[in-house]
Amino acid sequence: MSDWLKEFANRFYLNFIKDERWHYITRGLRTTALITVFALILGVALGFIVAIIRSAHDKTGKLKIANFICRVYLTVIRGTPVVVQLLIIYYGIFASVAIEKMIVAVIAFGVNSGAYVAEIVRSGIMSIDKGQLEAGRSLGFSYAQTMIYIIIPQAFKNVLPALGNELIVLLKETSVSGYIAMEDLTKGGDIIRSRTFDAMMPLLAVAAIYLTVVILLEFLVGRLERRLRNSDH
Amino acid sequence: MTTNVADEKVLISVNGLKKKFDGMENHALNGVSTEIRQGEVVFVVGPSGSGKSTFLRCLNLLEEPTDGTILFEGVDITDKKNDINLHRRKIGMVFQQFNLFPHMTVMRNLTIAPMKLLGLSKEEAEKNASELLERVGLANRADAYPNQLSGGQKQRIAIVRALCMKPDVMLFDEPTSALDPEMVGEVLNVMRELAEDNMTMVVVTHEMAFAKEVATRILFMADGQIVEENPPEEFFNNPKSDRLKSFLSKII
Numbered sequence: 001m002s003d004w005l006k007e008f009a010n011r012f013y014l015n016f017i018k019d020e021r022w023h024y025i026t027r028g029l030r031t032t033a034l035i036t037v038f039a040l041i042l043g044v045a046l047g048f049i050v051a052i053i054r055s056a057h058d059k060t061g062k063l064k065i066a067n068f069i070c071r072v073y074l075t076v077i078r079g080t081p082v083v084v085q086l087l088i089i090y091y092g093i094f095a096s097v098a099i100e101k102m103i104v105a106v107i108a109f110g111v112n113s114g115a116y117v118a119e120i121v122r123s124g125i126m127s128i129d130k131g132q133l134e135a136g137r138s139l140g141f142s143y144a145q146t147m148i149y150i151i152i153p154q155a156f157k158n159v160l161p162a163l164g165n166e167l168i169v170l171l172k173e174t175s176v177s178g179y180i181a182m183e184d185l186t187k188g189g190d191i192i193r194s195r196t197f198d199a200m201m202p203l204l205a206v207a208a209i210y211l212t213v214v215i216l217l218e219f220l221v222g223r224l225e226r227r228l229r230n231s232d233h
Numbered sequence: 234m235t236t237n238v239a240d241e242k243v244l245i246s247v248n249g250l251k252k253k254f255d256g257m258e259n260h261a262l263n264g265v266s267t268e269i270r271q272g273e274v275v276f277v278v279g280p281s282g283s284g285k286s287t288f289l290r291c292l293n294l295l296e297e298p299t300d301g302t303i304l305f306e307g308v309d310i311t312d313k314k315n316d317i318n319l320h321r322r323k324i325g326m327v328f329q330q331f332n333l334f335p336h337m338t339v340m341r342n343l344t345i346a347p348m349k350l351l352g353l354s355k356e357e358a359e360k361n362a363s364e365l366l367e368r369v370g371l372a373n374r375a376d377a378y379p380n381q382l383s384g385g386q387k388q389r390i391a392i393v394r395a396l397c398m399k400p401d402v403m404l405f406d407e408p409t410s411a412l413d414p415e416m417v418g419e420v421l422n423v424m425r426e427l428a429e430d431n432m433t434m435v436v437v438t439h440e441m442a443f444a445k446e447v448a449t450r451i452l453f454m455a456d457g458q459i460v461e462e463n464p465p466e467e468f469f470n471n472p473k474s475d476r477l478k479s480f481l482s483k484i485i
């Protein structure tokens with residue numbers, strides 16, 4: 001028993017304490033969090049714009065070209081792996097310009113997430129009774145005003161669980177950032193492995209951190225949802 | 234209502250209005266022409282599917298007419314050059330299903346349009362709304378959310394929401410059809426008061442007794458056309474067309 005414990009302590013020391021290796025984990029977590037937060041903001045903004053264009057087109061038949069562009073975007077993004085998109089943006093689009101890798105990652109994951117957010121939000125908009133649009137329009141609101149003041153706030157509340165889920169997916173997907181040599185949480189664990197030749201301990205630690213963050217996010221989204229639900233309906 | 238409506242100015246003038254829905258064989262509206270004057274209370278009755286709602290919803294372009302013109306205060310609102318959003322501010326509408334905004338308090342439901350569209354301050358908008366709430370007996374529900382109200386309360390709020398824009402005309406599409414019977418009266422009372430205050434109203438309804446009592450004129454629609462239109466006494470006591478005679482015989 002004590003042999004086992006000593007062995008564990010040794011490995012823990014080797015992987016995390018020696019040479020301050022735990023910094024790989026904390027810095028990695030910080031990078032992962034930054035990519036996720038900014039990609040989320042970009043993704044939600046993009047997703048809402050695309051969803052509004054798409055549902056305006058469905059309702060009025062206008063915005064044909066914009067709708068076509070949106071559909072190409074959705075098809076391409078959802079039809080290819082995110083890691084390939086990340087590499088194309090890094091080596092293809094930004095190859096010749098000196099640009100922060102962080103910005104490349106935020107753009108890649110934001111553009112990717114936007115496609116999924118768009119379809120979530122669109123389903124939310126479609127779930128709102130058409131009487132709401134008519135009531136808004138009959139008061140004299142334009143289509144855009146009706147969306148902003150009346151439809152989107154209700155749609156947002158309906159799709160909040162799905163958006164929370166998308167956030168969790170996004171967080172986990174950033175784990176491929178290492179492909180463009182970013183030192184995110186996953187890469188941090190991998191760097192430790194390459195130094196200590198111990199795969200299990202750093203990777204289990206990384207997994208535990210992801211899991212903890214995901215559980216925390218689920219808890220927060222659940223609370224927000226309950227708050228919104230209690231405020232009316 | 235002692236003045237003769239024939240002397241009042243024409244508020245809405247409908248000419249040769251037609252509406253055909255995509256995929257429908259027949260016209261929902263097939264050449265409707267009529268005038269609505271200031272202060273008139275026009276009821277629209279007729280069998281199901283005769284085009285009553287379509288007619289009403291064309292008046293504020295919730296349905297886009299296929300053909301014909303609608304002059305509202307002298308302006309052809311079917312002309313794409315005219316901004317319909319400006320005209321809709323003066324045309325209040327009340328729906329069968331209330332369509333209150335569920336994510337807003339009653340007060341916010343009442344003030345959002347006057348504030349955003351007419352530029353009223355919050356204080357002004359809330360003062361107007363409070364006075365109207367008082368009149369319909371719901372001053373104490375300003376902070377409630379729509380789902381905390383009964384159907385009759387919801388519909389009274391929906392009427393007030395439209396009134397807060399100070400419209401020149403109010404459109405009602407079967408405002409009591411979704412209500413439990415015991416709540417119909419409270420909504421009809423509000424409408425009756427509006428009529429007594431000389432509000433111009435166009436009302437689609439199946440409440441014949443109410444039409445008889447409040448209407449200045451009743452339109453009878455069938456197959457997308459106005460078959461007969463007369464003041465209530467004439468309408469009920471002396472129907473001319475066979476369609477109206479058989480319609481009246483079924484409902485009385």
Ligand SMILES: Nc1ncnc2c1ncn2[C@@H]1O[C@H](COP(=O)(O)OP(=O)(O)OP(=O)(O)O)[C@@H](O)[C@H]1O
Binds near residue numbers: 254261280285
């Ligand atoms: N959005 C729509 N799409 C296709 N057809 C429609 C639509 N709205 C109405 N119609 C058709 O147009 C005709 C007139 O309908 P409308 O709703 O105006 O009748 P109504 O007199 O209001 O009937 P009710 O008393 O049942 O409300 C009907 O045949 C109906 O099926």
Ligand SMILES: [Mg+2]
Binds near residue numbers: 285286287407
């Ligand atoms: Mg109808």
